[in-house]
Amino acid sequence: MEIVASDISVTIAGRTVLEDVNAHVIPGQTLALVGPSGSGKTTLLNVLGLLVPIGHGTLTVNGRETRRWKDARRRAFWQHHAAFVFQDYGLIEEESVAYNVMLSRLPPFWRRRREASKILPILERVGLPDRAQERVSALSGGEKQRVGLARAMFRAADVIFADEPTASLDRENRELVTAFLLGEAERGAAVVIATHDEDLIPRCDARVRLGPGPRLD
Numbered sequence: 186m187e188i189v190a191s192d193i194s195v196t197i198a199g200r201t202v203l204e205d206v207n208a209h210v211i212p213g214q215t216l217a218l219v220g221p222s223g224s225g226k227t228t229l230l231n232v233l234g235l236l237v238p239i240g241h242g243t244l245t246v247n248g249r250e251t252r253r254w255k256d257a258r259r260r261a262f263w264q265h266h267a268a269f270v271f272q273d274y275g276l277i278e279e280e281s282v283a284y285n286v287m288l289s290r291l292p293p294f295w296r297r298r299r300e301a302s303k304i305l306p307i308l309e310r311v312g313l314p315d316r317a318q319e320r321v322s323a324l325s326g327g328e329k330q331r332v333g334l335a336r337a338m339f340r341a342a343d344v345i346f347a348d349e350p351t352a353s354l355d356r357e358n359r360e361l362v363t364a365f366l367l368g369e370a371e372r373g374a375a376v377v378i379a380t381h382d383e384d385l386i387p388r389c390d391a392r393v394r395l396g397p398g399p400r401l402d
């Protein structure tokens with residue numbers, strides 16, 4: 186899934202948050218959105234994920250202009266192609282880890298046992314073995330974020346959007362999350378990461394720098 190943002194601007198509550206920003210999301214590659222706090226990383230991530238409308242500029246998905254996409258078309262993009270790994274994003278606290286990982290792709294009941302067995306190696310890979318039946322509300326912030334990763338992996342999404350995925354994690358889990366995201370790109374997914382993690386930034390394939398004088402490299 187290729188996403189191209191050209192000269193986009195975003196104005197929120199009368200303030201220009203992004204101005205003339207370019208970004209190119211390519212299958213099999215990781216793109217880091219970097220810049221100081223408040224520079225618009227999260228906003229740009231939301232723009233690329235079709236969650237925020239743009240002012241001027243163009244935003245295409247696989248060559249198709251998205252500006253006039255109706256809700257149903259955007260919903261199909263989120264459902265069938267995208268995975269969002271945001272802190273506290275879209276997890277149902279009172280349900281189990283397993284339920285949350287399978288969420289929005291819940292198989293028919295006669296296949297659930299088989300599908301459930303698929304999530305065990307995934308939970309192992311994100312460092313949450315033996316936690317499938319635990320309620321999400323009992324997990325720490327960092328653990329919840331990894332449930333989000335497990336869901337992205339279960340969905341085998343074409344494009345993964347991660348907002349500060351390594352923030353507030355210890356070194357071991359930072360490495361685990363980083364390896365996961367780089368691995369998803371190797372599998373062929375397009376991976377977009379808003380981050381200020383100095384270890385993660387150079388390991389990404391490309392960077393968009395925000396802040397004074399946004400530019401692309």
Ligand SMILES: Nc1ncnc2c1ncn2[C@@H]1O[C@H](COP(=O)(O)OP(=O)(O)O)[C@@H](O)[C@H]1O
Nearest residue numbers: 197198202220221222223224225226227228229
């Ligand atoms: N929904 C919103 N309402 C008002 N201001 C917002 C909103 N979303 C973002 N902003 C503003 O846009 C700027 C960029 O925010 P953000 O994209 O979260 O930056 P970053 O992720 O780099 O810290 C900030 O000044 C923020 O206050």
Ligand SMILES: [Mg+2]
Nearest residue numbers: 226227228379
């Ligand atoms: Mg942010």
